[in-house]
Amino acid sequence: MKNLIVIRNLALLFAVAAGVALWSGCGQQGAPAGKSGALSSSAAEKVYVAPGEKDEFYAFLSGGFSGQVSVHGLPSGRLFKIIPVFSVDAEKGYGFNEETKAMLNTSHGFIPWDDAHHPELSQTNGETDGRWLFINANNTPRIARIDLSTFETVEIVEIPNSGGNHSSPFTTENTEYVVAGTRFGVPYPQQDVPISSYAEKFKGMLTYVKVDPETGHMDIAFQILLPAFDYDLAHSGKGKSHGWTFFTTYNTEQKHSLLEVAASQRDKDFIAAVNWKKAEEYLAQGKYHEVPARYALNRYDDETHMATSTIKDKVKVLIPEECPGMVYFLPTPKSPHGVDVDPTGEYIVGNGKLSADLTVHSFTKMMQAIENESFETVIEGIPVLKYEDVVAGVVKEAGLGPLHTEFDDRGYGYTSFFISSEVVKWKVGTWEVVDRVPTYYSIGHLMIPGGDSRKPQGKYLVALNKITKDRYLPTGPELCHAAQLYDISGDKMELLLDFPTMGEPHYAQGISADRIIPRQKKFFKxxxxxxxxxxxxxxxxxxxxxxxxxxxxxxxxxxxxxxxxxxxxxxxxxxxxxxxxxxxxxxxxxxxxxxxxxxxxxxxxxxxxxxxxxxxxxxxxxxxxxxxxxxxxxxxxxxxxxxxxxxxxxxxxxxxxxxxxxx
Amino acid sequence: MKRLPQILMLLASLLLAGLFIWPMWRITLVAPQYPNGVTMYIYINKIGGESESTLQNINILNHYVGMKPIVPESIPELQYFQWIVLGMIVLGLLAAIVNRRSAFLAWAVVMTVLAAAGLYDFYLWEYDYGHNLSPDAPIKIPGASYQPPLIGTKTILNFVATSLPHTSGIMAGLAIVLALAAWWLKGKTESDEKAPARRARRAGARVHAIA
Structure with missing residues (x-):
């Protein structure tokens, strides 16, 4: 009996030892790559660009509160250049020398700083063409154009009748327009009124900035007067939905204080669908109001090496009540942040940031609903379509706090979830979640080269994280923001690399280097x-x-x-x-x-x-x-x-x- | 086939026209900071480079060691060499027209002498640039000279200099070869034409011997 107990104990001991061995083996193989730092050597090889070799992609990251754009290489993450855009840069004399002071002129005078949010590459036939990079200034509303032959800011146009240019610049598929949408409702026209008169006196303006196809010169073509919602992000249609732009809204409650509560009450806010080709028709018919509006248009000339600032004094405003068929509202849960159109142009993804779901609308169903005049209600002349008429599908309980979606060229969407701090991969059409990876930490936007165009190059995904906490050597109270690079070429997403960024990148654009290199200017003659x-x-x-x-x-x-x-x-x-x-x-x-x-x-x-x-x-x-x-x-x-x-x-x-x- | 030597002579003189189109020589300088090299092209009547600014860039580099700036306007050969080439083209065409062996040979010999003289002149210029240094040069290396090679590769400070004939230089060399070929073939065909008479004479001699 005693022997039996000894044998049984020995057996138990062996079993425990085997279990420990098994467990530690698993630990070495299956440890979460991000936390342990034990990246597989294949990940290191994938991001290693040998000395003298060049990266495959350019990545343009907005600097956020730095006001600039940083240029990195992918997959190495190496930083090549900071392009001064909205903030003065003593290093390059930008905004300090006599030639570039005019670039930062506005209707408010010279402004040395801004908050640069969303870089957007120019496109031809829905594909990034490597000519220009546009980016918006959020604080004093503006759009800048960077010439990718010189990597210098060559033009800045101010957006009047706006407060907080956030849903911008987001090009159309042939760079016919870049757009601007006001994040803050402001009195229209701007005037001294009680803040409590918000619902009556405040408006929300969308702006279409025409881009000359040859010179790239920008100017405001028209504005569209909408209710004083907060217009958050945008994307233009492509392919079958070319001719439309979609803007997300929040604060459809139209509150002006303690918005974190007051603007989060409704189950659904809207995606505003704007038929800009229709707007062009109304413009041609003269159905616009020419209204006084002071704004600066600043251009840099590569031959005089000098910027000039012109103050313009009026814009053409279209009013939806007078222009039927120009704007519709698509009900979308809940305070949606990004609105992203898949490469085919059929699906319009609303990233409802206060919900766990992603709502995907169908462009075909939207057009059908418009044809059937199946409207839930009408707000200030803008028909509100019925949710069930336009929704194509819902990616259910994919994560918490969806912010932004980009696409690969294999039929998948990739959505950033801020609250649950992860990237979720899902199948377009079936709406099933197929993979998820954690981000470190609190991802905002994400980027796939060409991921918001008709031709994504779905090899890498860059996560733009808001918080780094313990990821890097500490640098006092302010820690760096960071990007993370994932390989998305396989079924499973794989974390390859962390790299710190300048300022706070809100969004980024990527493009294969061969579309940029041949355009490089080596010196001025x-x-x-x-x-x-x-x-x-x-x-x-x-x-x-x-x-x-x-x-x-x-x-x-x-x-x-x-x-x-x-x-x-x-x-x-x-x-x-x-x-x-x-x-x-x-x-x-x-x-x-x-x-x-x-x-x-x-x-x-x-x-x-x-x-x-x-x-x-x-x-x-x-x-x-x-x-x-x-x-x-x-x-x-x-x-x-x-x-x-x-x-x-x-x-x-x-x-x-x-x-x-x-x- | 009988006209071949004349055609070759014609081609030889026409090949010289290439000197007015393409460079005859090139010198490439490669250094760590210039991985693709800086290439200077020497034409019959000018000095150029891959870009309009190549010469300026080479002169900037050269000034550190006290080399004179290369100023094409101050090199008289670039003015008058082209007239000599033009003259040789005309003479070559005349030689083709008269279609005489001696004319082919004479042209080839004159061309060879001119080419040799041109190369010697080129060497002298290189020697002058490489040795005749400013006493105020910022960088002075005792005993050093910076003469690029006439033909071939040589290391000069941080640069590897390679000097080689280029398109029209090769064409000019080929012109001499063609003229010599024309001379040789012409000799061969003329002797073939006389051959039957020779054979007849030799046959006659044999008859006599037998007799």
């Missing part, structure tokens, strides 16, 4: 430089005085400024250094910095002219130098400006080399 203060050779280097304004025509070439010695400047002068970079080769910028400058440096690309205003406050001799390590003799690239008292009699002189005047 000096002979095409039409800057009024350009000096196209060292012989043109000179200094001219006009009263207390002094204009220095200066050149740079490895490794000197011409002129590099200047005398005859006086305290109280406004000295404009117009610096032309004479280099005509790729990757040879020169910098210009002068002691005591109250603005920034200049960073001048080859063939470009930029201007820094310098106002010396005390007499003395002040050095200036090149800030961009340009050559073996970069450290010798320096000069002096002599500043004399206001009433001094020092002659204006300049030279380069042994007391030899440049002139």
């Amino acid at each position: 000096l002979e095409e430089n039409k800057h009024p203060y350009a000096a196209k050779g060292e012989k043109e280097g000179r200094v001219e005085r006009k009263g207390n304004e002094v204009h220095v025509y200066m050149t740079t070439i490895r490794s000197h400024f011409a002129p590099d010695n200047i005398e005859g400047i006086k305290v109280g002068d406004k000295v404009y250094f117009h610096v032309t970079n004479l280099e005509q080769d790729w990757d040879v910028p020169h910098g210009f910095a002068i002691m005591g400058a109250n603005n920034a440096e200049l960073l001048i690309m080859p063939g470009q002219t930029e201007t820094l205003l310098w106002e010396p406050k005390a007499e003395g001799v002040y050095p200036f130098y090149c800030t961009d390590f340009c050559s073996a003799l970069h450290q010798e690239m320096q000069g002096y400006v002599r500043v004399s008292p206001r009433n001094a009699n020092v002659a204006l002189k300049w030279w380069l080399g042994e007391e030899e005047p440049v002139q």
